[in-house]
Amino acid sequence: MGAVAALVGRLTSTGESWLDFVFLPAMSLSLSLLAVLLGLRGISIATVKLCLLGIISIYQLVSFLEFTFAGRLYTEGLSATALWFPVVFPVAFLFFPARTALRFSAFFYLLVVVIGLLGFFVTPQVDQRALNTVVQFYLASLAFLFTQAIYARYRKQYVDMHQIAHTDPLTRVANRRLMQDLLEKSCEVARTEKTGFALLLIDLDHFKRINDLYGHSVGDQVLREVASLLQGVLRQEQSLARWGGEEFMVLAPRTNLHQAQELANRIAASLASTRLVGQFEVSASIGLATYREGDSSDTVVHRADAALYRSKASGRNRVEVEV
Numbered sequence: 651m652g653a654v655a656a657l658v659g660r661l662t663s664t665g666e667s668w669l670d671f672v673f674l675p676a677m678s679l680s681l682s683l684l685a686v687l688l689g690l691r692g693i694s695i696a697t698v699k700l701c702l703l704g705i706i707s708i709y710q711l712v713s714f715l716e717f718t719f720a721g722r723l724y725t726e727g728l729s730a731t732a733l734w735f736p737v738v739f740p741v742a743f744l745f746f747p748a749r750t751a752l753r754f755s756a757f758f759y760l761l762v763v764v765i766g767l768l769g770f771f772v773t774p775q776v777d778q779r780a781l782n783t784v785v786q787f788y789l790a791s792l793a794f795l796f797t798q799a800i801y802a803r804y805r806k807q808y809v810d811m812h813q814i815a816h817t818d819p820l821t822r823v824a825n826r827r828l829m830q831d832l833l834e835k836s837c838e839v840a841r842t843e844k845t846g847f848a849l850l851l852i853d854l855d856h857f858k859r860i861n862d863l864y865g866h867s868v869g870d871q872v873l874r875e876v877a878s879l880l881q882g883v884l885r886q887e888q889s890l891a892r893w894g895g896e897e898f899m900v901l902a903p904r905t906n907l908h909q910a911q912e913l914a915n916r917i918a919a920s921l922a923s924t925r926l927v928g929q930f931e932v933s934a935s936i937g938l939a940t941y942r943e944g945d946s947s948d949t950v951v952h953r954a955d956a957a958l959y960r961s962k963a964s965g966r967n968r969v970e971v972e973v
Contacts, residue, residue, distance in 0.1 A: 680705055700745075714729075724780050748803060846904065851937045851958045855967055876932065899954075911938065
């Protein structure tokens with residue numbers, strides 16, 4: 651899109667500046683090359699972001715510098731290119747962490763201010779109306795930068811608070827609140843798209859013994875390692891949450907009963923082959939249920955919980971499916 655915009659800018663320009671003939675085609679070519687390299691995975695997204703911001707910033711600076719020292723800034727006012735100047739700020743905040751983006755944006759702004767001041771002293775006759783336009787441009791850009799910085803700060807605080815509210819502090823996986831939200835959304839998707847999902851409720855067998863014999867700090871480490879182990883078994887689209895105590899829940903979208911049983915067996919096998927905290931062999935009882943037409947999140951959980959109860963009542967360390 652950026653390559654097309656640069657090319658359109660070249661075709662629609664009046665041709666009065668050398669930038670029209672040199673920089674715009676070069677920008678279009680560079681952006682196209684970045685797109686090709688990214689598509690071929692010959693370059694990282696981080697490098698593309700850095701190059702994109704660099705190209706936009708350099709073009710803005712060179713254009714502003716050329717327009718200013720041609721004596722036009724304080725006689726004609728702003729160029730059409732200068733109207734795109736504030737775009738640099740949101741691009742920087744979109745691509746980089748807030749602190750890095752703020753430093754870059756402030757440095758970029760100060761460079762443009764310095765160019766403008768130098769241009770003022772080399773312009774023999776300043777037009778008052780053009781001067782007023784330039785001053786308003788600087789003030790508006792500064793206000794835009796300030797607003798962008800405030801937004802980035804509060805957005806980070808919101809993201810941090812959201813993560814705290816939806817993350818189990820011990821295991822760093824989703825907590826019950828977030829899983830409940832995911833369940834309700836999954837039921838809605840299943841109803842509208844006629845798809846399904848599977849729910850696995852996992853309870854660590856005889857976990858209380860570990861806490862009683864070795865202390866809660868060891869028990870906490872076991873829970874952390876179990877969470878990490880489960881995340882290693884699951885696919886990216888599958889969600890894991892600590893449901894409570896030593897219970898974990900897995901939400902597997904677009905998964906039928908047979909696939910859910912295979913997943914539960916992989917989890918059980920992974921637990922059986924791993925010594926947690928270097929010494930404990932921990933097994934799990936697993937109950938699973940799948941979405942049925944007309945289900946709510948509560949009814950699916952109820953069936954998974956009933957299956958888990960049967961698993962524990964049948965001797966533990968086994969997988970039971972819904973009835």
